[in-house]
Amino acid sequence: MSVQLRAIAIYSHEGERREVRFNLGCLNIVTGGSKTGKSALLDIVDYCWGRDECTIPRGIIRQSVSWFAILLDRDGEGVLIARRNPTGSAKVSDEIYIQRGIDDLPADTASLSKNVTADGLRSHLSKLLGISENLYQPEASATRLPLEASAGHAILFALQFQYEIAHPRLLFHRQSDPYVPAAIKDTLPYFLGAMEDDHFLKLKRYEEARARLRKLEREFAEARALSDEAKGTALNLATEARRHNLIVADVLPDSIPELRALLATAAADNNSPTTIVDDPTADLSDLEERRREVRSQLQGVREDINDLQRLQREATEFEREATEQRARLSAIGLVSSEATAHDLCPLCDSHLATPVPSVEELERSLRGLESQLQAVGRDTPRLQGRFRELELERDRMEDELRSVQRDIGQRISENERLRVEQAQFTERARVRGRIGYYLENVQAVTSNDGLRLAIARTGAEVEELAKAIDQEAMEERLATALGLISRDLTRFAAALELEHGENALRLDRKNLTVVADTIDGPLPLTQIGSGENWVGYHIAAHLALHRLFRARKRPVPAFLMMDQPSQAHYPREADIGEIAGTDDEDQLAVARLFRLLFDFAEELTPRMQIIVTDHVELIKDWFHSSIAEKWRDGIKFVPANWLR
Structure with a gap:
C-alpha cells in the first residue's frame, strides 16, 4: 500500500486556488529564491496530516490563505485533505475536510466544510496507510505506557525541516518535542x-490465556487447600452452623464423611424468617402520624374547655356585681316619684352642685339590670352542659392517645425483633454459603481430573502463544x-x-x-x-x-520531503541560481547529494517519491527533469494579486 503526494494547494479568502503538483514515484524539486514560500510546503503537509499545531509562519501566507489542502495518491485513488487556516491567535483549526475517490483539487472553497475531527482524520490516515492493530509493550522496568x-x-x-536536516542532535522530525x-x-x-x-492479536490471546490459566490454578490451589484441611475446616464450619441453629446435634461426629453429610443437611436448610415485612417502618410512621393528629385534636378540646371556664368565671363575676347594683337601686322606692328638680336632694331638698338622675331613669336602669340577670341565669345550665361534653371528649381522646402510645411501643419492639431475626437469617445464609463453597471445592478436588486437564491444556496454549510473541x-x-x-x-x-x-x-x-x-x-x-x-x-x-x-x-508514507539540503554549502540567504555542479568542492558535494536522491527514487520507482525544496538549481538534464516548480523572477507560492 503506497501513499504519495499529488499536489499541495492553498486557497485565498476569495476562494482562488494556487497549487503545486508533483510527479509520483520520482524526485520532485521546488527551486527558487529565498522568502518565496518553499519551506511552507512541509508545514502544510504536517498541518493537513492532523498535527495539533499550525507551524506555518505568521506572515504573508497566513494572512492571504483561508484553506490549506493536500491531494494524496493511495495506489491510484485520490484523497483530498483540507484544513482551514487558524484565525486570530488560535494555534489550530478544527475545521477539517476529507474526501476519498477524488480526481483533482476543488477549484474553490465552496465545497470545503468540516466533516471530520482531528482524531477522526488521524484514524482515516492510519487506515489509508494500512496500519494494523498493534501495541508496543515497553520493558517491565520502563515507566511509560504501552x-x-x-x-x-x-x-x-x-519530513525533514530545514532546522532538522542539519541538526547534529535531531535525526527525526519533531524529535525535540516532548514524548516524541x-x-x-x-x-x-x-x-x-x-x-x-498480527502481533497485537497474538498478544491479546496470550494475555487472555494467561488470565484463564491463573484462574484455573487459583481454583485448584484453593480446592487443594480445602482438601488438605478438610477435617479442621469441616469441624469449624459445623461448630459455626450449630451456633446458628443450622445443626441441632449435641455432639459433632469425628469422621469426615459424617461431617460432610451433616454440613450438606445444614447447607440445604432454607428456613426463612417467620415474619417478613417489606417495610417495617411503614406501620410505625402511620402510628406516629395518628399520634400527632390525636395530640392536635386533644389540644383543641383543652383550649375549648379553657375558653368555657373563662366564660363561666366572667358570668359569675357579672352576676355578683349586678346583684349588688340591683340592691342599691332598690332604694329608689323610698323617694317620691313626683320630685322633678334634679338639682335638689330628694331627702333634704337642698341644692346639689351636680344634678342626679331622675327616679324614672333609675327605675329604667334597674329593669335592664334585672333582665340581664335573668339572661345569665338562663345560660348557666347550657354552659355547664357544654362543659361536661368537652370533658368527656377530652377523656376519650386522652384514652386514644395512650392507646396509640402503646401501639407505637409495641411496633418498635416488633421492629427490633424483626431486625434481630433478619440479622440471624442473613448470618445463617452466609454460613450456608461458606458450607456450600467448601463442599463444592472438596468435591472438585476429590474428582479433579477435569481441572488438571484444563490446566495442562491452557498451560500448553500459553507456552505456544509466548513463543509466537x-x-x-x-x-x-x-x-x-x-x-x-x-x-x-x-x-x-x-x-x-x-x-x-x-x-x-x-x-x-x-x-x-x-x-x-x-x-x-x-x-x-x-x-x-x-x-x-x-x-x-x-x-x-x-x-x-x-x-x-x-x-x-x-505502512509509512511513500514520500520523503526535505527542506534546504544544500544549506551546508549555500546558506539560504545566498541565492546563487544555476550552478554547473562541477566548478568547486561545494558544487560537487551538492551535485552528489541531488544525484543520490535522483538515483534512489529511480531505483525504487514507482514505489518512492522524494520532494526537495531548495534554492540551488543544477545545470543538469536529470535535475531539470525533476523540477516541479521554479520560483524566481517574482514567482512565489502566494500569487502577487492575493496581496490585497
Whole structure:
C-alpha cells in the first residue's frame, strides 16, 4: 500500500486556488529564491496530516490563505485533505475536510466544510496507510505506557525541516518535542516489520490465556487447600452452623464423611424468617402520624374547655356585681316619684352642685339590670352542659392517645425483633454459603481430573502463544532490520563521500542518532563535525529507512520531503541560481547529494517519491527533469494579486 503526494494547494479568502503538483514515484524539486514560500510546503503537509499545531509562519501566507489542502495518491485513488487556516491567535483549526475517490483539487472553497475531527482524520490516515492493530509493550522496568503506532508516528519518518536536516542532535522530525523521542523508539519495531502485523492479536490471546490459566490454578490451589484441611475446616464450619441453629446435634461426629453429610443437611436448610415485612417502618410512621393528629385534636378540646371556664368565671363575676347594683337601686322606692328638680336632694331638698338622675331613669336602669340577670341565669345550665361534653371528649381522646402510645411501643419492639431475626437469617445464609463453597471445592478436588486437564491444556496454549510473541525473537528481527539499514546507510554515506563514511555505520535506536564504529570507538553524529556531514547523514539514514520500508511494504508514507539540503554549502540567504555542479568542492558535494536522491527514487520507482525544496538549481538534464516548480523572477507560492 503506497501513499504519495499529488499536489499541495492553498486557497485565498476569495476562494482562488494556487497549487503545486508533483510527479509520483520520482524526485520532485521546488527551486527558487529565498522568502518565496518553499519551506511552507512541509508545514502544510504536517498541518493537513492532523498535527495539533499550525507551524506555518505568521506572515504573508497566513494572512492571504483561508484553506490549506493536500491531494494524496493511495495506489491510484485520490484523497483530498483540507484544513482551514487558524484565525486570530488560535494555534489550530478544527475545521477539517476529507474526501476519498477524488480526481483533482476543488477549484474553490465552496465545497470545503468540516466533516471530520482531528482524531477522526488521524484514524482515516492510519487506515489509508494500512496500519494494523498493534501495541508496543515497553520493558517491565520502563515507566511509560504501552503505545500503539499510528499515522501520527509514521509522518515523523517522512519530513525533514530545514532546522532538522542539519541538526547534529535531531535525526527525526519533531524529535525535540516532548514524548516524541520515546514514541519513535517504541513504534520503530512495528514500522520496520520486526513486530508482525498480527502481533497485537497474538498478544491479546496470550494475555487472555494467561488470565484463564491463573484462574484455573487459583481454583485448584484453593480446592487443594480445602482438601488438605478438610477435617479442621469441616469441624469449624459445623461448630459455626450449630451456633446458628443450622445443626441441632449435641455432639459433632469425628469422621469426615459424617461431617460432610451433616454440613450438606445444614447447607440445604432454607428456613426463612417467620415474619417478613417489606417495610417495617411503614406501620410505625402511620402510628406516629395518628399520634400527632390525636395530640392536635386533644389540644383543641383543652383550649375549648379553657375558653368555657373563662366564660363561666366572667358570668359569675357579672352576676355578683349586678346583684349588688340591683340592691342599691332598690332604694329608689323610698323617694317620691313626683320630685322633678334634679338639682335638689330628694331627702333634704337642698341644692346639689351636680344634678342626679331622675327616679324614672333609675327605675329604667334597674329593669335592664334585672333582665340581664335573668339572661345569665338562663345560660348557666347550657354552659355547664357544654362543659361536661368537652370533658368527656377530652377523656376519650386522652384514652386514644395512650392507646396509640402503646401501639407505637409495641411496633418498635416488633421492629427490633424483626431486625434481630433478619440479622440471624442473613448470618445463617452466609454460613450456608461458606458450607456450600467448601463442599463444592472438596468435591472438585476429590474428582479433579477435569481441572488438571484444563490446566495442562491452557498451560500448553500459553507456552505456544509466548513463543509466537517472543520478545527475544522480536529483538532479533529488529536487529536484522537495523543491520540492513546500517548496510545501506554505509553505502549512501560512501556515495556522498562523508567523513567516517569508510567505517561501519549504524542507526542507534536507543539514542536516535547515527553512529560510526571506528577503530578508536563509536562516534555519534554529535562527534562528527561539519554541516555537510550532518546533512549527509540525515539523508543517508532516511534513505536507508525508506528503502527497508518499501522493500517490506511497511505502512509509512511513500514520500520523503526535505527542506534546504544544500544549506551546508549555500546558506539560504545566498541565492546563487544555476550552478554547473562541477566548478568547486561545494558544487560537487551538492551535485552528489541531488544525484543520490535522483538515483534512489529511480531505483525504487514507482514505489518512492522524494520532494526537495531548495534554492540551488543544477545545470543538469536529470535535475531539470525533476523540477516541479521554479520560483524566481517574482514567482512565489502566494500569487502577487492575493496581496490585497
